[in-house]
Amino acid sequence: IRTVEIIDKYKPAFLYFDWWIIHEAFKPYMVKLMAYYYNQGVKWGRNVAVCYKHDALSFGTGIVEIERGSFAEAKPYPWQTDTAVARNSWCYTDSLDYKSSYEIIATLIDVVSRNGNLLLNIGPKADGSIPDGDRRILMDLGRWMDVNKEAVINSKPWRRSKEGPTEDNDGQFADGKEKVYTEKDMRFTAGHGCIYAFVMKYPEDGNVNIRSLGKSDNKDVPDFFGIIKNVSILGSDSELTYMTDDKGLHLKSIVKDREFPVVVKIETK
Known part of the structure; x- marks a missing residue:
C-alpha cells in the first residue's frame, strides 16, 4: 500500500x-x-x-x-x-x-x-x-x-566489450580492492557512427595498439571489417597518426592528461 x-x-x-x-x-x-x-x-x-x-x-x-x-x-x-x-x-x-x-x-x-x-x-x-x-x-x-x-551517453555496447589481460569478476561485492589496469586494457562502446575505445592506462610514449580493430585479407580471421574514416582522441588536439594491419589499429599521439582513461574515437564509413 x-x-x-x-x-x-x-x-x-x-x-x-x-x-x-x-x-x-x-x-x-x-x-x-x-x-x-x-x-x-x-x-x-x-x-x-x-x-x-x-x-x-x-x-x-x-x-x-x-x-x-x-x-x-x-x-x-x-x-x-x-x-x-x-x-x-x-x-x-x-x-x-x-x-x-x-x-x-x-x-x-x-x-x-x-x-x-x-x-x-x-x-x-x-x-x-x-x-x-x-x-x-x-x-x-x-x-x-x-x-x-x-x-558514454546514448552509447551502445560494441560487439566486443573489452580486450587486454586484466580479468573481471562476475558477480556482486567485487570492489574490495582497486583493479590494476595495463596499457593493453581497452573497453569499447559504439554510437554516432563511431567506435569508442577507452584506453584504461594510456602509455606515456603515446603508442597504442587496439588489437580488436586489426584487418586481414582472410574474412574468417579478422575481428574488424569496417572502414576507418578518421581516428581522434576526445579532448586532445595533439598530432595523431594511425595505421592498421593484421595486428590491430596502431596509433601514436602524446596525451598530456593521462590521469584517467583516455577515449579514442574511431569514425567509420
Whole structure:
C-alpha cells in the first residue's frame, strides 16, 4: 500500500528495491504491484522501470541489479550496478575508505561497455553538506564526462566489450580492492557512427595498439571489417597518426592528461 501511494502521488519513472523482496512472502504482492505500476505508466504515457536483485522478479520483468559488482561480459539486456564512493560504507562516517576517482571512472566505463547503468552513492553529512572526499570524486568524474560524454551517453555496447589481460569478476561485492589496469586494457562502446575505445592506462610514449580493430585479407580471421574514416582522441588536439594491419589499429599521439582513461574515437564509413 505504501508503494502504491508513492506511485499515485509522485508518478516515479523508476522504482528501486533492495534485496528484501526476494522473500517468498512478498511474491504475490510483487506481482500485483508490478502490474499496477506498469499499467499506470501506460496511463501516464511514459516508460517506467523497476530494479531488483537476486532473481526477486521473473527475468525480463525488470532491470537486474548487481550490488558493488558487475557482469564480466556485455549483456543483451539492460542491467545496473549500485556502488558507493567509499569501500566500507554507504553513508558518511569519520573513517571512510574512499575509492580513487580513477576507480570510479573505470567502474563507469566497465559497466557502460557491458550495457549497464551505474548508480553511484554518496553520503552527505547530517547538515546536508557533501564531504570533501565525495566532492573531489564527483568533480573529477564531472570533468572527465565533460570531455568524454559522447562515448558514454546514448552509447551502445560494441560487439566486443573489452580486450587486454586484466580479468573481471562476475558477480556482486567485487570492489574490495582497486583493479590494476595495463596499457593493453581497452573497453569499447559504439554510437554516432563511431567506435569508442577507452584506453584504461594510456602509455606515456603515446603508442597504442587496439588489437580488436586489426584487418586481414582472410574474412574468417579478422575481428574488424569496417572502414576507418578518421581516428581522434576526445579532448586532445595533439598530432595523431594511425595505421592498421593484421595486428590491430596502431596509433601514436602524446596525451598530456593521462590521469584517467583516455577515449579514442574511431569514425567509420
